[in-house]
Amino acid sequence: MLINPVLERITKYLFLLCACIAGILHFHQDAWPEPAYYDQSLLEPPLQTETDRDSFLIEANELKYTIHPKFDYELYGVVVSYSNADGFTNIWHHKRWRDFINVRDLCVIWGKNVESGVYKRMKFDSDSWTCWAYWPDQETRTLFTMNALSNNHIVSDDDKVKAALMQAEPGDLIRLKGVLAEYINHTGGYTRGTSTTRDDTGQGACETIYVDEFAIVKKANPTLRRLASLFNWLTLISFVGYFALFISTPPKPRYR
Numbered sequence: 001m002l003i004n005p006v007l008e009r010i011t012k013y014l015f016l017l018c019a020c021i022a023g024i025l026h027f028h029q030d031a032w033p034e035p036a037y038y039d040q041s042l043l044e045p046p047l048q049t050e051t052d053r054d055s056f057l058i059e060a061n062e063l064k065y066t067i068h069p070k071f072d073y074e075l076y077g078v079v080v081s082y083s084n085a086d087g088f089t090n091i092w093h094h095k096r097w098r099d100f101i102n103v104r105d106l107c108v109i110w111g112k113n114v115e116s117g118v119y120k121r122m123k124f125d126s127d128s129w130t131c132w133a134y135w136p137d138q139e140t141r142t143l144f145t146m147n148a149l150s151n152n153h154i155v156s157d158d159d160k161v162k163a164a165l166m167q168a169e170p171g172d173l174i175r176l177k178g179v180l181a182e183y184i185n186h187t188g189g190y191t192r193g194t195s196t197t198r199d200d201t202g203q204g205a206c207e208t209i210y211v212d213e214f215a216i217v218k219k220a221n222p223t224l225r226r227l228a229s230l231f232n233w234l235t236l237i238s239f240v241g242y243f244a245l246f247i248s249t250p251p252k253p254r255y256r
Contacts, residue, residue: 004245011242018235025228030170033220035117038078038173042217043110045148045198046075051179058157060100063187067155067210069179070196075209076217077108077150079172080119080133083126098187101155103162105206107131108174111148118143124170126151129206147198152176153208155183164214171220178211 053069083105107126109119122144123134131151135141154176156162168174182193194208219225 004248008242008245011238011245015235015238015242018231018238022228022231022235025224025231029221029224029228031221031224032120033171034120035115037220038114038218040115042076042173042175043078043114044076045111046073046077046150048073048180048196053179058101060157061098063098063100063185065101065186066184067179067181068183069181069210070194071180072178073180073207073209074175074177075108075110075150075152076173076175077106077110078114078119079106079108079168079170079174080124080149081107081126081131081170082168083128084166099185099192101157101183102153102192102208103156104154104165105131105151106154106165106168106174107149107151109149111145112143113145113148116143146201150198151206153192153194153206154214155181155208155210156214158212161211161214164216165211168216169220169225172216173218173220175213175215175217176209176211177213178209181208181210183208183210 049072051069051072053072055066055068058065058067085099085102085104105126105128107124113119118140121136121140125132125134131149133144133146133149135144154165156165180194180196182191184191192208193204195205
């Protein structure tokens, strides 16, 4: 008996098994943790104080940007959604504006929005501009506090900060420290501002933050996410193995 047909069947079933497990884990890895999972003492409103930092110039992709700090800013929050500036559906930041310093938008909640567990009843979504919060009924809307949610345009030219930032996922407790700032894109010829209060809404209500420090304080569902990553790789590897064996296995002889 040729060994290739046997290995082909093994890798096919292994691929199917890994794909099924990866699919199941995909739908469970972003389940919201319970409120008790988080240290509520950290989830106070963001700390905003006067700054003594002067304006400064940074570069990204050989383009120049001027940062104008407004306030020192520190935030602990639970991530509920995000939008990547280089995402497939995001045509604004890189393609149209030539903006390479607004790396990612993070929508976060804190305070009673976490303590009450109301987030577990809700859905959140982010696009290039906005964080959207959806509630199923008026009772949930009453429990949810809009000034304990912020959509944060994260600005950085530090590779370590950007690498840490891109690891944040829904449900993660994060900490960031930097300055609320407006910045000038000298190539695009425009200025992007920032909100300086948590009580505003609509256009201009997002916080633009030049981040000096970023950390994931507590990862949501770490075991499930590690398993999901593992089975994603196993699915890919088993598929490649199956495909290679499929095309290399000679056809079965036919008898009359």
